[in-house]
Every structure is written in structure tokens, then in C-alpha cells.
Amino acid sequence: MPLQQGSARMRQRTVLLVGIAVLLAALVLAVVLASLLTHARHEVSPKMLKWKDRGTTKNLQEVVLGRCYNYITAQHPELGDKDCLKIWESLKDAFIYKNPCNITPEDYQPLMELASHPIPCNKSLFWSKTGDLAHRYTKSNQNFLTLEDTLLGYMADRVSWCGDPSAPGINYESCPKRNECESNPGSVFWKTASKMFAEAACGVVQVMLNGSVEAGAFRSSSIFGSIEIFNLDPDKVSEVHIWLMQNIGGPQSESCSGHSIQRLISILKERNFKIICEDNYRPVQLLQCVHNPDHIDCRLCTNST
Numbered sequence: 001m002p003l004q005q006g007s008a009r010m011r012q013r014t015v016l017l018v019g020i021a022v023l024l025a026a027l028v029l030a031v032v033l034a035s036l037l038t039h040a041r042h043e044v045s046p047k048m049l050k051w052k053d054r055g056t057t058k059n060l061q062e063v064v065l066g067r068c069y070n071y072i073t074a075q076h077p078e079l080g081d082k083d084c085l086k087i088w089e090s091l092k093d094a095f096i097y098k099n100p101c102n103i104t105p106e107d108y109q110p111l112m113e114l115a116s117h118p119i120p121c122n123k124s125l126f127w128s129k130t131g132d133l134a135h136r137y138t139k140s141n142q143n144f145l146t147l148e149d150t151l152l153g154y155m156a157d158r159v160s161w162c163g164d165p166s167a168p169g170i171n172y173e174s175c176p177k178r179n180e181c182e183s184n185p186g187s188v189f190w191k192t193a194s195k196m197f198a199e200a201a202c203g204v205v206q207v208m209l210n211g212s213v214e215a216g217a218f219r220s221s222s223i224f225g226s227i228e229i230f231n232l233d234p235d236k237v238s239e240v241h242i243w244l245m246q247n248i249g250g251p252q253s254e255s256c257s258g259h260s261i262q263r264l265i266s267i268l269k270e271r272n273f274k275i276i277c278e279d280n281y282r283p284v285q286l287l288q289c290v291h292n293p294d295h296i297d298c299r300l301c302t303n304s305t
Helices: 002-042 060-075 084-095 105-115 131-140 151-156 185-200 223-231 259-270 282-290 296-303
Strands: 125-128 203-210 237-245 274-279
Touching (some): 060 084, 084 105, 084 185, 105 151, 105 185, 185 223, 237 282, 259 274
Parallel strands (some): 203 237
């Protein structure tokens, strides 16, 4: 009997050990499978990591929130009811954990609604290939606003962002350029914001173009030429003033009688806008001369007073 009892205990112990081993093996297998599934879900293709443009701006949240608070408190206290935290969350939700080539205007709609504000009539200034000059001008003349002078544009100016399907959901290394994929976060944002900015314009609007661009001052492929011009409302906009600015020292590639400007005028006339075009609009030219006071073009400009 004692021998039989000992054998029974041995069998029970063997069964128990086998059971424990099976359980441990199952646990290890479960952990390995979970790890593989998680890795597969978050794995990023090499292409996703090697875009050609700069990655998401470091400390993007702090930059956007800082600019938002500065805009609504120091610059435009009349917009003090804007919720900067909600604005940041809506921007983040538009791209985080998303494929940076599959962004849509709808992704940005909550942001557009939260950050939009009225644009006073006669103040809208559009630009193409004259960004630095246009922004210097609006800083010196508060009577005009570019998109970058609105809350949306001010927060986003010169920063970048894009998502990534893998954790942490934001790509800080690189983001796609427009020629890599059209529907990238930056391109879609600026197109959507530009459309809204154009739709809000009223009264007389201004367009600053670069008459020193060899390919022509007006380009149909630009945001102004492809989006803004077609979203101006003829029932709200009374006139379009074109300021064709040439770089100090040239080249003087195009004037108001030039081919691309005439194409622009034709498009505007078809949409029933009144148009005035002026070569080297004097107030802006004087601003150019502040940075080039000794250039012959500026001496001529001064002597003409």
C-alpha cells in the first residue's frame, strides 16, 4: 500500500508539474504573440521615416499655445473668449496617429471653426512670392492683414507638424513635402485656411505679387492662383488692387501689362471684379528702400518726391 500511495503521489506531482509547464508555456506564447501584434500594429515602413521635409517642430504644443495666448491677450484682446487649449487639441487631433499622406480638409474643420474670427473689410492682403515683404508691410501698416496675421496663420507660421501611425503618433524626424504627397498636413492646412481667409474678404482687397519672378508674377498653381482667387466673393469684394512689386535692383521681369498679369486680370474680370494694377506700389517700395537706402533704385525713388 505505501508503494502504491507513493506512486500515486508521483503521478499527481508529475501531472501538476506538466500542468504548470503548459500554463507557463501558454503565458509565454501569449506574451510573444501580443508583442508581435503590437509591433506589427505600430511598425512604420522605412518610407514613413524618410520624408524630405523637416519633422514636427519641437515643443509644438508649447509653441502653438504660446502664440495663441499672445495673440488673444497682447495683440487682439477682443478675441479673449477663444479657448487656446481646445484650439491646440483640435490641431493635434487633425494629424496625430494619422498617415501624413491621407489628411483631408475635414480633419481641420473643428480647428477652423474654433480659431476663425471676422476680418474687417478693406484689410485683406493676399500675396504670392512676396511673403517676407508682405509681412514686413503689415507689421508697419496695421491697415492690412495677411493670412499669417490672423490667429490661424499666426499660430502656424513657420512651424511644421505631421503624424505617424506608430507611437507616439507624431513624427519629429521628417514630414512629407508637397511633391511627395499632396494631402500632407501642412499643405492641407494652408489650403483650407487660405480658402476660409478668401471667403471672409470684403470691400477692397489687395494682392502683392513679385514682378521679378522670371516665370511670371501670377502662377495658376500657387495657393493664390488655385484657391484664394476662386473663393473671393464678388458680392462682398468691390475691387481687387494688384500691387506688382519688383525687387530692388531687379530683374524687372514683368509689369502690369505682362502676360501673366493680364491672365490674372482676365480671370478676375470673368468673375465680375473691378481691378486696379499698380507697378511698384509706392508705400511698399519705400519699405523696400528702408533695407536698400543706397541703391540707385531707391535714390531715384527718393528724388521723385
